Amino acid sequence: MTTLAKAAHAVGAIQELENGGAPLNAFLAVAHPESLAVANSEGLLAGIPLAVKDNLATTGFDTTCGSKVLEGYRSPYESTVVRRAKAAGAVVVGKTNLDEFAMGSSTENSAYGPTLNPHDRSRVPGGSSGGSAAAVAAGLVPMALGSDTGGSVRQPAAFCGIVGIKPTYGRVSRYGLVAYASSLDQVGTLGRTVTDAARLLQVVSGYDERDATSDERPVPDLLGAVGRGVEGLVIGVPNEYLPDGLDPALRDLVNTALRELEEAGAKIRRVSLPHTRYAIPCYYVLAPAEASSNLSRYDGVRYGVRCAEADLISMYQGTRSTGLGIEVKRRIMLGTYALSAGYYDEYYGTAQRARRMITEDFRSVFDDGVDALFTPTSPTPAFKIGERMDDPMEMYLSDVFTVTANLAGIPGISVPIGSIRGLPVGGQVLAPWWQEDQMLAIAGELETRIQGAEA
Amino acid sequence: MSWEPVIGLEVHVQMRTERKLFCGNQVVFGDEPNSHVCPVCLGLPGALPTTNPEAVKLAVRTALALDCTIHLTSVWERKNYFYPDLPKGYQITQFEMPLATDGVVIYDGPEGEGLVRIRRAHMEEDAGKSIHDRIPRGTVVDLNRAGTPLVEIVTEPDLCSPADARAFLVALKHILEYADVSDCNMEEGSLRVDANVSLRSVGASELGAKTEIKNVNSFSGVERALEIEIARQAEVLDHGGTVDQETLLWDDHMGQLRSMRSKEDSHDYRYFPDPDLPPLVLEPSLVEVTRQCLPELPRLRRDRFIQDYGLSSYDAGVLTHTVASANYFEAVVGASAEAKSAANWVMGPLQALMNERGEDLETFRVRARALAELIELVTDGTVSDTAAKKVLAIVAEDGGSPRAVIEEQGLAQVRDDVQLEQWVQAVIEAQPDEVSRYQGGEKRLIGFLVGQVMRRSSGTADPRRVNAILTKELI
Numbered sequence: 001m002t003t004l005a006k007a008a009h010a011v012g013a014i015q016e017l018e019n020g021g022a023p024l025n026a027f028l029a030v031a032h033p034e035s036l037a038v039a040n041s042e043g044l045l046a047g048i049p050l051a052v053k054d055n056l057a058t059t060g061f062d063t064t065c066g067s068k069v070l071e072g073y074r075s076p077y078e079s080t081v082v083r084r085a086k087a088a089g090a091v092v093v094g095k096t097n098l099d100e101f102a103m104g105s106s107t108e109n110s111a112y113g114p115t116l117n118p119h120d121r122s123r124v125p126g127g128s129s130g131g132s133a134a135a136v137a138a139g140l141v142p143m144a145l146g147s148d149t150g151g152s153v154r155q156p157a158a159f160c161g162i163v164g165i166k167p168t169y170g171r172v173s174r175y176g177l178v179a180y181a182s183s184l185d186q187v188g189t190l191g192r193t194v195t196d197a198a199r200l201l202q203v204v205s206g207y208d209e210r211d212a213t214s215d216e217r218p219v220p221d222l223l224g225a226v227g228r229g230v231e232g233l234v235i236g237v238p239n240e241y242l243p244d245g246l247d248p249a250l251r252d253l254v255n256t257a258l259r260e261l262e263e264a265g266a267k268i269r270r271v272s273l274p275h276t277r278y279a280i281p282c283y284y285v286l287a288p289a290e291a292s293s294n295l296s297r298y299d300g301v302r303y304g305v306r307c308a309e310a311d312l313i314s315m316y317q318g319t320r321s322t323g324l325g326i327e328v329k330r331r332i333m334l335g336t337y338a339l340s341a342g343y344y345d346e347y348y349g350t351a352q353r354a355r356r357m358i359t360e361d362f363r364s365v366f367d368d369g370v371d372a373l374f375t376p377t378s379p380t381p382a383f384k385i386g387e388r389m390d391d392p393m394e395m396y397l398s399d400v401f402t403v404t405a406n407l408a409g410i411p412g413i414s415v416p417i418g419s420i421r422g423l424p425v426g427g428q429v430l431a432p433w434w435q436e437d438q439m440l441a442i443a444g445e446l447e448t449r450i451q452g453a454e455a
Numbered sequence: 456m457s458w459e460p461v462i463g464l465e466v467h468v469q470m471r472t473e474r475k476l477f478c479g480n481q482v483v484f485g486d487e488p489n490s491h492v493c494p495v496c497l498g499l500p501g502a503l504p505t506t507n508p509e510a511v512k513l514a515v516r517t518a519l520a521l522d523c524t525i526h527l528t529s530v531w532e533r534k535n536y537f538y539p540d541l542p543k544g545y546q547i548t549q550f551e552m553p554l555a556t557d558g559v560v561i562y563d564g565p566e567g568e569g570l571v572r573i574r575r576a577h578m579e580e581d582a583g584k585s586i587h588d589r590i591p592r593g594t595v596v597d598l599n600r601a602g603t604p605l606v607e608i609v610t611e612p613d614l615c616s617p618a619d620a621r622a623f624l625v626a627l628k629h630i631l632e633y634a635d636v637s638d639c640n641m642e643e644g645s646l647r648v649d650a651n652v653s654l655r656s657v658g659a660s661e662l663g664a665k666t667e668i669k670n671v672n673s674f675s676g677v678e679r680a681l682e683i684e685i686a687r688q689a690e691v692l693d694h695g696g697t698v699d700q701e702t703l704l705w706d707d708h709m710g711q712l713r714s715m716r717s718k719e720d721s722h723d724y725r726y727f728p729d730p731d732l733p734p735l736v737l738e739p740s741l742v743e744v745t746r747q748c749l750p751e752l753p754r755l756r757r758d759r760f761i762q763d764y765g766l767s768s769y770d771a772g773v774l775t776h777t778v779a780s781a782n783y784f785e786a787v788v789g790a791s792a793e794a795k796s797a798a799n800w801v802m803g804p805l806q807a808l809m810n811e812r813g814e815d816l817e818t819f820r821v822r823a824r825a826l827a828e829l830i831e832l833v834t835d836g837t838v839s840d841t842a843a844k845k846v847l848a849i850v851a852e853d854g855g856s857p858r859a860v861i862e863e864q865g866l867a868q869v870r871d872d873v874q875l876e877q878w879v880q881a882v883i884e885a886q887p888d889e890v891s892r893y894q895g896g897e898k899r900l901i902g903f904l905v906g907q908v909m910r911r912s913s914g915t916a917d918p919r920r921v922n923a924i925l926t927k928e929l930i
Contacts, residue, residue, distance in 0.1 A: 179501070344727070348727060
């Protein structure tokens with residue numbers, strides 16, 4: 001096939017599936033076949049059809065963030081990651097569904113309806129990058145861009161049986177990533193294989209002068225790291241990530257994966273990250289606090305949907321009441337409260353201290369000779385659509401193993417480690433800051449061995 | 456009971472930068488609305504701020520000019536509130552950890568030298584402009600100004616009268632102009648003042664409840680608004696009432712204050728560190744270099760003019776009023792003119808001519824070297840004062856050197872007694888009335904007669920010689 005043919009084929013497949021009898025609702029926008037173009041036929045991603053989460057600004061598609069308030073909003077500029085992917089030859093074939101403004105763990109909080117899990121259409125694909133994960137898992141695209149604020153790439157990757165990477169905070173430019181919680185948000189990549197996810201990450205990583213939080217460090221050879229092996233590496237298993245109540249089937253899969261790594265030459269060591277239990281409360285103070293400020297700009301004044309009213313206050317109220325969904329409003333209220341005069345120290349201040357302690361936990365195990373950590377990605381496989389919508393706390397707990405990496409800023413990857421009752425399950429590798437290569441070596445080893453075992 | 460006012464000011468100064476604080480857009484006043492905007496200053500989804508180092512340098516210079524302590528680490532925070540001209544729904548500013556604190560400004564107050572402590576000077580971005588009178592029953596927003604770098608200067612409540620506040624502001628503006636950090640144009644809003652005022656019984660140490668006056672755009676407005684507010688508060692207190700903490704808006708046309716919001720509906724700005732911007736960390740060397748390159752500030756320069764050039768305090772004050780005139784004066788002196796004459800020429804004929812021509816030193820064609828040459832020619836008697844002013848006007852119009860102009864136009868002073876005698880005789884014949892009145896005792900008419908001779912000579916006659924000859928002839 002010519003370079004363009006792959007993309008055209010992908011667009012056809014997306015249209016066929018999404019317009020057919022059993023759509024996944026993974027895409028909010030699909031490219032017009034005539035508009036496809038390859039900017040670089042020699043690049044690392046030459047001709048590769050790429051799906052992009054709809055909270056990344058694109059000039060060729062609307063960028064809605066899964067929200068009504070941005071319905072029909074077309075960005076006049078391109079996000080850095082999409083610009084870089086296109087420059088490397090990728091062809092953006094569509095924008096994928098997500099929980100509104102990336103707030104959620106199931107993609108049910110989209111104003112444009114939920115995305116279904118291709119493994120079981122009665123279940124969620126995870127979230128918030130559920131559209132990207134489902135698109136890859138359904139074989140519509142080999143790789144996709146997502147964003148991960150508390151697990152939003154890794155958890156859907158686990159639920160959909162694919163690979164998802166959240167890089168070190170600052171590794172990838174956030175310019176053009178519509179902010180949810182800026183100090184935690186990081187663009188991530190999803191792929192059918194570790195190599196695919198690594199290839200996309202290789203292209204989009206690196207310093208960007210438009211993002212003051214992006215880092216100037218050179219990007220290591222990520223693709224080359226995938227087959228490097230794990231000989232001699234010390235892999236820590238944090239007790240707090242294998243709690244007593246954990247599904248025994250999941251525990252078995254984790255232990256199997258650890259044995260495989262051991263056989264490949266790694267040393268397994270039990271470790272403790274004692275402040276892990278503060279992660280969820282800490283995250284659900286800090287992320288909403290930042291969100292409450294980040295989402296103030298959706299006021300109907302300059303762009304997006306405006307609820308026309310007689311006076312300014314009514315316009316604000318109308319626009320935001322009708323334009324934003326319930327989970328977004330819940331988090332804005334939580335965050336506004338946490339930052340209020342008189343409560344700031346108690347909530348925001350305490351959460352910041354907890355964040356430092358969680359970060360120190362990681363620093364001390366990594367300083368103590370541990371090269372990476374291995375954990376389950378999520379406590380359960382994909383749950384039923386609607387099952388957790390009435391219980392935000394239960395929903396929030398599906399991120400319990402992933403939020404710590406965002407709080408500490410370390411990289412994490414989810415790789416398939418088997419399935420429970422026919423549903424895929426992911427294992428998570430967490431590495432020290434800037435050591436994505438180490439992380440990919442371990443993930444690559446697991447992928448080879450576990451797929452080999454299943455075959 | 457008698458009350459004394461306690462006044463503190465918050466001054467927003469727009470930095471004279473080419474670019475906005477967090478994006479690459481140009482800072483321009485009065486251009487087509489919304490023509491200098493980009494994803495960052497429009498607050499488009501996904502856009503991120505990055506700090507403009509040029510603005511930081513100017514802010515450091517501002518703080519140093521106010522004798523502040525510079526903090527090598529300061530923190531950007533978000534001040535959250537909704538307003539249509541605030542694109543992101545928050546303003547990026549500094550709160551807990553400002554760029555600079557603990558400064559001092561010395562000024563000439565109504566009762567002698569005064570001192571105001573500067574509590575803090577921090578950086579922030581400006582909002583856009585809401586325009587309420589452009590379309591009927593609607594407001595339009597111009598975001599050209601959004602993101603313009605500001606330094607907010609907050610004083611301690613050290614001012615004790617409206618006149619005092621005004622005098623401080625004059626000194627502050629003077630310093631900012633000297634430091635070359637802002638054009639300080641109040642009409643264009645590049646210098647904006649909010650005033651906090653409370654009253655307490657004379658001699659008390661505790662502060663009373665204060666009100667904040669906003670939207671004042673001239674120094675005289677600050678003085679007037681404070682006078683009105685002080686009178687109002689005194690009236691309330693005199694009748695046993697209490698002053699409510701509130702924000703007042705100054706209406707310059709009406710000369711009135713009206714309540715904008717009370718304490719109850721004051722904003723909770725929910726400040727928190729901006730996660731998009733790492734703390735602002737300055738190299739110690741940047742601060743040192745800026746300190747060393749700081750221009751001599753107005754009071755120091757004035758004092759030096761008194762010391763070094765033997766000028767009166769008044770003359771030194773006039774000459775140092777702007778950096779340009781002080782520099783010009785020093786250039787004239789540097790080109791060998793005697794200081795006192797240089798001062799007189801710069802403040803007198805030069806200023807008068809510039810006013811007449813509607814020019815300032817930037818456009819004026821008489822350069823310092825030319826003025827020095829002219830002063831020398833007056834001093835050595837080559838040209839009279841009167842003729843010299845003519846020369847000045849010619850050089851201002853056509854350029855050229857004073858010496859050449861004097862030669863071309865034959866303006867050299869005539870001291871040849873034969874020629875002078877002729878002019879004197881002609882005047883005596885032409886003015887018989889004045890001559891006889893002079894001889895009858897009206898001695899002050901000598902001035903008139905000398906003037907007539909000067910006119911007849913086109914200003915070239917040596918007035919002292921003319922005076923002597925006339926006096927002799929008319930005995």
